[in-house]
Amino acid sequence: MALNLKTLVNHAPLSSSRQDIHGVSPKPTSISFSNSSCLQGFGTQIATHRKKDPFSFQQTAAVRHLTGSLTHNEGLRFAVVVARFNEIVTRPLLEGALETFKKYSVKEEDVDVVWVPGSFEIAVVAERLGKSRKYHAVVCIGAVVRGDTTHYDAVANSAASGVLSAGLNSVPACGLLPENLASVPLEGVPCIFGVLTCDNMEQALNRAGGKSGNKGAEAALTAIEMASLFESHLK
Numbered sequence: 001m002a003l004n005l006k007t008l009v010n011h012a013p014l015s016s017s018r019q020d021i022h023g024v025s026p027k028p029t030s031i032s033f034s035n036s037s038c039l040q041g042f043g044t045q046i047a048t049h050r051k052k053d054p055f056s057f058q059q060t061a062a063v064r065h066l067t068g069s070l071t072h073n074e075g076l077r078f079a080v081v082v083a084r085f086n087e088i089v090t091r092p093l094l095e096g097a098l099e100t101f102k103k104y105s106v107k108e109e110d111v112d113v114v115w116v117p118g119s120f121e122i123a124v125v126a127e128r129l130g131k132s133r134k135y136h137a138v139v140c141i142g143a144v145v146r147g148d149t150t151h152y153d154a155v156a157n158s159a160a161s162g163v164l165s166a167g168l169n170s171v172p173a174c175g176l177l178p179e180n181l182a183s184v185p186l187e188g189v190p191c192i193f194g195v196l197t198c199d200n201m202e203q204a205l206n207r208a209g210g211k212s213g214n215k216g217a218e219a220a221l222t223a224i225e226m227a228s229l230f231e232s233h234l235k
């Protein structure tokens with residue numbers, strides 16, 4: 001017997017329908033993309049059936065792509081934690097980050113810069129800043145350059161895992177939440193890894209505004225996108 005596709009769709013179990021992150025049933029949804037274009041995502045219903053079981057079919061929604069925007073930055077606040085060690089590298093990285101914030105219309109008063117002695121110290125400060133609820137993302141900037149001993153590995157690995165943990169652990173302590181900052185996400189403040197880990201100084205300088213670009217600028221861009229993603233879609 002030929003199956004009426006439309007009938008099947010109309011009787012699809014609700015539980016199989018796609019829900020958005022706020023628990024709302026499928027409906028045209030505005031989705032912002034980093035190239036600033038806007039697409040309309042529709043909860044499209046697609047029915048299929050298997051020969052052996054005419055009542056077995058899938059109802060799926062159109063895949064929705066959630067990304068942060070680089071252009072809708074109003075109200076987003078950022079912190080930059082920067083290591084003084086190898087300042088000849090970290091200062092241009094910081095400048096790249098600040099220029100990028102400016103280029104993408106983040107106001108100067110919405111950016112705070114915190115200096116720490118070395119890359120090893122970045123994470124503990126990033127976590128504190130994340131927990132402060134003052135920032136939508138934290139950019140971490142440092143330059144670890146290999147020396148003669150294994151110290152490099154300890155500092156580089158600690159910086160990387162520390163920054164990751166800082167992002168995951170950015171849950172503010174109860175009772176310390178200023179009411180006027182209530183719009184900042186409760187947990188998981190993105191902490192962006194802008195720490196260079198290089199075999200030599202030449203590699204580092206190349207990545208701090210030299211021929212390989214400016215990784216500080218890239219980190220700031222990542223911070224904007226992640227802050228926007230969390231603010232727009234993941235709250």
Ligand SMILES: Nc1c(NC[C@H](O)[C@H](O)[C@H](O)CO)[nH]c(=O)[nH]c1=O
Pocket residue numbers: 083085086117118119120121142143144145146155
């Ligand atoms: N060698 C580098 C360091 N070392 C210093 C450590 O980060 C830290 O300040 C010290 O061990 C005290 O805890 N830091 C860098 O950022 N880059 C390096 O190449």
Ligand SMILES: CC(=O)[C@@H](O)COP(=O)(O)O
Pocket residue numbers: 144145146147148149150151152153155
């Ligand atoms: C990554 C570092 O701490 C580095 O400067 C250490 O150099 P060394 O291994 O020669 O002590």
